[in-house]
Amino acid sequence: MLIQSQLEKLRSYYRKTGTLPTYAEMQEVLGYKSKSSGYYLVNKMVQYGFLRRKNHKILPGRNFTGLPYYQSVKAGFPSPAEEEANDRLSLDKFLVDKPNSTILIRVKGDSMTGAGIMEGDIVIVERTGGAGSGDIVVANLEGEFTVKTLIRKNGRLYLEPANANYPVLDLESFPSHSLVGVVKGVARKYGLQRA
Amino acid sequence: MLIQSQLEKLRSYYRKTGTLPTYAEMQEVLGYKSKSSGYYLVNKMVQYGFLRRKNHKILPGRNFTGLPYYQSVKAGFPSPAEEEANDRLSLDKFLVDKPNSTILIRVKGDSMTGAGIMEGDIVIVERTGGAGSGDIVVANLEGEFTVKTLIRKNGRLYLEPANANYPVLDLESFPSHSLVGVVKGVARKYGLQRA
DNA sequence: TAAAATAGTGAACATTTGTTCACTTTTCAA
DNA sequence: TTGAAAAGTGAACAAATGTTCACTATTTTA
Numbered sequence: 001m002l003i004q005s006q007l008e009k010l011r012s013y014y015r016k017t018g019t020l021p022t023y024a025e026m027q028e029v030l031g032y033k034s035k036s037s038g039y040y041l042v043n044k045m046v047q048y049g050f051l052r053r054k055n056h057k058i059l060p061g062r063n064f065t066g067l068p069y070y071q072s073v074k075a076g077f078p079s080p081a082e083e084e085a086n087d088r089l090s091l092d093k094f095l096v097d098k099p100n101s102t103i104l105i106r107v108k109g110d111s112m113t114g115a116g117i118m119e120g121d122i123v124i125v126e127r128t129g130g131a132g133s134g135d136i137v138v139a140n141l142e143g144e145f146t147v148k149t150l151i152r153k154n155g156r157l158y159l160e161p162a163n164a165n166y167p168v169l170d171l172e173s174f175p176s177h178s179l180v181g182v183v184k185g186v187a188r189k190y191g192l193q194r195a
Numbered sequence: 196m197l198i199q200s201q202l203e204k205l206r207s208y209y210r211k212t213g214t215l216p217t218y219a220e221m222q223e224v225l226g227y228k229s230k231s232s233g234y235y236l237v238n239k240m241v242q243y244g245f246l247r248r249k250n251h252k253i254l255p256g257r258n259f260t261g262l263p264y265y266q267s268v269k270a271g272f273p274s275p276a277e278e279e280a281n282d283r284l285s286l287d288k289f290l291v292d293k294p295n296s297t298i299l300i301r302v303k304g305d306s307m308t309g310a311g312i313m314e315g316d317i318v319i320v321e322r323t324g325g326a327g328s329g330d331i332v333v334a335n336l337e338g339e340f341t342v343k344t345l346i347r348k349n350g351r352l353y354l355e356p357a358n359a360n361y362p363v364l365d366l367e368s369f370p371s372h373s374l375v376g377v378v379k380g381v382a383r384k385y386g387l388q389r390a
Numbered sequence: 391t392a393a394a395a396t397a398g399t400g401a402a403c404a405t406t407t408g409t410t411c412a413c414t415t416t417t418c419a420a
Numbered sequence: 421t422t423g424a425a426a427a428g429t430g431a432a433c434a435a436a437t438g439t440t441c442a443c444t445a446t447t448t449t450a
Contacts, residue, residue, distance in 0.1 A: 103262060106265065190378065229398065251406065
């Protein structure tokens with residue numbers, strides 16, 4: 001059997017369960033009649049960098065997770081169908097540096113479209129102290145989240161939209177206000193109900 | 196020990212290795228002196244939905260992976276620091292529906308800024324046959340990737356930018372052209388070198 | 391402070407797992 | 421077509437794993 005199709009089956013199993021199969025389970029997943037077949041397959045996949053071993057356990061390797069990633073455009077680049085991308089990128093790992101202090105917030109409104117943040121987008125927000133002037137931040141104003149660019153001017157903090165139809169807000173003029181965090185990334189999905 | 200902090204340790208272990216620790220390994224990870232302590236902890240976490248069990252194996256549960264997700268803005272919503280989000284969202288799973296036929300491409304140029312796709316963004320591209328009029332697509336023109344809106348007019352296919360400074364392209368006028376796939380999502384990371 | 395509930399311990403044991411080996415079958419190249 | 425290389429088989433076994441139990445320590449609550 002082709003190694004690429006076996007790899008896809010392991011990836012699919014891992015996506016579904018969050019773990020790799022044991023050698024016994026590989027019989028079912030890959031159609032083997034023997035446990036040891038799985039064992040030898042894993043050896044091969046370790047060589048390719050798809051899997052790793054660590055004290056009797058099988059772990060995903062660097063080429064196992066993530067998606068094929070085309071970094072830049074080379075002149076005369078062949079169709080991606082023909083040639084495999086050599087790099088893989090995991091969106092989760094790419095977008096989130098500090099998973100312990102990161103939250104996701106769905107954006108309402110169009111006040112930041114000029115900065116490429118559209119209604120329904122999900123912003124990746126790091127809840128770490130220092131927000132600097134020019135950072136895109138999420139502020140909590142009167143219990144509502146709002147995404148704006150933070151501007152520090154004359155010692156005061158302002159929230160600046162990226163859409164001429166909206167006004168600049170004076171953060172401290174709100175009786176109840178706080179900075180939720182700094183926007184470190186944006187994720188958008190097309191073809192979704194935007195309710 | 197607080198369950199929340201134990202959970203973070205397991206999450207962190209899982210992020211690093213791609214697998215959950217065995218009960219023996221939990222002694223090291225969680226500071227237990229006994230294997231069975233880990234066993235009872237897992238029981239508790241199964242109740243909370245953080246973990247699952249399936250034939251002698253521990254699997255991540257629905258509340259284990261992903262990030263806290265604030266779906267919508269409720270009036271009088273408390274600070275996220277005070278109240279835990281009840282929902283978790285995995286960016287990978289959210290952004291990618293068909294992992295087997297999806298690739299990532301880094302965007303060059305600013306021809307789609309009007310649609311919220313900026314230079315350096317990563318587009319999530321599904322390499323499945325049918326692209327319809329109005330879809331944002333990636334086309335391969337003379338070996339270069341380009342992101343545009345596909346328009347079908349009078350039986351011909353055009354590539355329409357979302358930036359007035361760029362012209363509409365006639366797809367079939369290029370000697371070598373092909374549709375790479377349909378853009379199903381966008382991921383952007385701030386604070387990155389954009390070379 | 392005392393009682394009750396929760397969390398952690400350490401030994402024991404059956405199962406399952408990873409791993410090896412000699413062997414057979416299949417695939418591929420000469 | 422034949423021979424060599426690669427892939428898969430099935431039995432065997434040691435080591436690691438999950439699981440239970442009776443017990444102790446710690447934390448919580450009344």
